[in-house]
Amino acid sequence: MEFLATMVVLAQEAATTIDMAPIGKGLVYGLAAIGPGIGIGIVFGKAIEAVARQPEAQGLVQPLMFLGFALAEALALFGFVLFFILG
Amino acid sequence: MNLPVIFAVAAEAAEEAGKPFHTPAAGDLFNFAPLYDGAPEWLTYPMVIMTVVTVVLGAFFWKAFAKPKLVPVGAQNLGEAGVDFVRNQIANPVLGPEGAKWTPFLTVMFFWVLLLNVMGIIPGVQFPVTSRMAIPAMLAAIAWLIYNTIGIRNQGFFGYFKNMMFPPGVPKIIYVLLAPIELISTVLVRPLTLAVRLFANMVAGHMILAVLFIGTGVFFASGIGKVTFVLPFLFGTIMTGFEIFVAGMQAFIITILTAVYIAGAQEAHH
Numbered sequence: 454m455e456f457l458a459t460m461v462v463l464a465q466e467a468a469t470t471i472d473m474a475p476i477g478k479g480l481v482y483g484l485a486a487i488g489p490g491i492g493i494g495i496v497f498g499k500a501i502e503a504v505a506r507q508p509e510a511q512g513l514v515q516p517l518m519f520l521g522f523a524l525a526e527a528l529a530l531f532g533f534v535l536f537f538i539l540g
Numbered sequence: 541m542n543l544p545v546i547f548a549v550a551a552e553a554a555e556e557a558g559k560p561f562h563t564p565a566a567g568d569l570f571n572f573a574p575l576y577d578g579a580p581e582w583l584t585y586p587m588v589i590m591t592v593v594t595v596v597l598g599a600f601f602w603k604a605f606a607k608p609k610l611v612p613v614g615a616q617n618l619g620e621a622g623v624d625f626v627r628n629q630i631a632n633p634v635l636g637p638e639g640a641k642w643t644p645f646l647t648v649m650f651f652w653v654l655l656l657n658v659m660g661i662i663p664g665v666q667f668p669v670t671s672r673m674a675i676p677a678m679l680a681a682i683a684w685l686i687y688n689t690i691g692i693r694n695q696g697f698f699g700y701f702k703n704m705m706f707p708p709g710v711p712k713i714i715y716v717l718l719a720p721i722e723l724i725s726t727v728l729v730r731p732l733t734l735a736v737r738l739f740a741n742m743v744a745g746h747m748i749l750a751v752l753f754i755g756t757g758v759f760f761a762s763g764i765g766k767v768t769f770v771l772p773f774l775f776g777t778i779m780t781g782f783e784i785f786v787a788g789m790q791a792f793i794i795t796i797l798t799a800v801y802i803a804g805a806q807e808a809h810h
Contacts, residue, residue: 516634516800523797524725527733533740534732 478539485532492525569750570671570743586669593655593669626650626795634799635806642802649679650795653738657787660746661780668787671742673735676794680735683798688727691805700805730801734794741790745783752776 500518504511572584604619612620626647631639653670660668670676691700704726705719752772759769 512633516796516803519634519793519796520800520804522793523730523733523800526737527725527729530733530736530740534736 474539478536481539482532482536485535486529489525489527489529492528493522496521496525564750564754566747569746586667586672589659589665589667590656590669590675593659594652597651597655622651623647630792630796630799634796635803638803638806642799646795646799649798650791653679653794654788654791657742657791658784660742660749660787661783666749668742668746670738670790671746673739676735676738679738679794680731683734683801684731687730687798687801687805690802694806734797738790738794741786745779745786748779749776749783752779 496518500514500521503514572586574581574583575585575588600615601619604615608616623643627639627643630650631643631646633639635642656669656675658668659665660671688700691704694700695703701723705722706715707718707722710718753776755772756769756776759772760766
């Protein structure tokens with residue numbers, strides 16, 4: 454009788470315990486990529502707009518565009534690295 | 541798929557004839573054993589590719605510029621086109637008058653990374669050597685040493701950090717937030733992202749191509765897959781084209797970002 458009760462408890466636990474680790478790892482990068490995706494789109498869009506308004510400004514705008522891109526993408530790369538750190 | 545993995549998978553399949561096919565794990569795609577039994581630990585497939593690429597690149601630029609003629613022909617023409625691209629698109633717009641000084645370094649960085657990236661889609665080789673973290677990490681470490689040394693040399697040790705952490709023209713109270721962020725961003729985040737950006741792009745691209753082309757083989761071998769194998773093959777072809785674009789773009793981005801960081805360290809921030 455006791456053996457049966459123990460087996461039932463163990464079976465219930467095995468059925469309801471979900472292994473959250475892979476889900477967590479996937480969520481880390483997925484959520485981390487939202488903001489930088491929007492941010493990089495804004496940076497490049499504004500740079501394209503600036504060059505379209507004044508083509509002579511390309512020499513000034515382009516280094517700033519790449520600098521802004523690097524800073525915005527850094528956050529997405531943190532998420533990517535965290536995926537590998539999380540075991 | 542690249543030859544060592546093909547041979548390994550084929551050998552495994554031949555050994556276990558009749559058993560279901562085992563697809564390679566992610567580690568099999570990137571970790572390579574030494575070339576032959578008893579070889580030194582470092583003598584692996586990526587090392588061989590990297591050595592060959594370096595020697596070929598050096599030989600090409602030597603042949604192009606050893607005896608330059610006034611009217612370029614052959615290798616010199618191609619070499620001049622390459623150096624012109626780096627000089628006019630990367631060095632001069634970003635670095636201004638110092639562009640000529642940095643063009644050789646940036647040219648080598650650009651073409652070396654480009655060739656190593658493109659190895660991922662060349663038939664027979666099919667392994668992007670820059671997907672091994674050592675190479676992007678080394679490039680990022682070199683860039684970090686260069687732009688910090690230039691900054692300290694141009695602005696003095698304390699001047700460099702003062703100009704970095706406390707840029708003029710900002711309300712004083714913001715410095716509490718800005719200074720640590722700027723310090724961490726310049727000293728830690730820049731080399732990290734420089735390395736990880738190149739590494740992550742190449743790893744992801746290689747995995748996509750591996751999944752699609754191994755999938756083609758798996759589909760073809762299975763019963764229902766006699767016709768549907770065309771789908772992953774087609775998509776794999778499209779992704780190969782995309783990988784060529786990513787290879788060129790990642791080489792361009794790592795070079796121009798190195799130039800931007802050097803330029804930022806050079807100017808004495810008014």
